[in-house]
Amino acid sequence: MKDMYAYYSKENIKAYGALAIYICRLESITPKILVDNGICPTCFNKENHSCLYGDSSDKMLYQDDKIECFLVGAPRAEGHVIISTIKHYKDMLEAPKDIVLYVYGFAHKAMQIIKEVYQCESVYLCTMCDGPMNHFHVQLISRYANEERGSKNFVKPRNVYICDEEKLSKLRKLFEVLI
C-alpha cells in the first residue's frame, strides 16, 4: 500500500482519502501475505469459498454460534484438533472473557474425547496467534506413548490428513453427547 505515495502525497490521502485495490490470482495468496497485510486468513478463507485452506466440512466435529471444532487438514499428530471462534478476535487477548472461558471449557471436554478415541498418552494445548493479524484459536495436539514428552510436540512435522471414518463418527457422537 506504500506504493500509493508514488501517486498521491500523504497529505492528499489524509485530506481526500484513497482506495487501493490489489488484484491477484486466488491461488497465489498465502496466509503469510494476508497476515502481513493485516487481513485475517481464517476470515478471508470463510468469505472466499475456502480458497485458502480448502473445505473443512468433512473434518468438522462440532459447531455452534460461538465456536467450531475440526480435525486439522495437515495434522502434526493423529487427532490434531483446532477450536476456533466464529467471530473474529485477533488473539486471546482481544477475545472477551466469556468467550475465552467457553473455548477453554470446550477444550477440556475435547481433550478427554481425543484421548479416549485415539488412545494417546496426553493431549497438548497451545494458542499462539502472533503477527499483525490472526484469528483466535487453540490447537489440541495428541502425544502417543511411543513419542518423547516435551515442547517438541508442538512443532512435530505436519502430515497428510487421512480420514479414519470409524474414529470420525466416534468423535462426532461423543461431541454430540458431551456438549
Ligand SMILES: [Zn+2]
Ligand atoms: Zn478472523
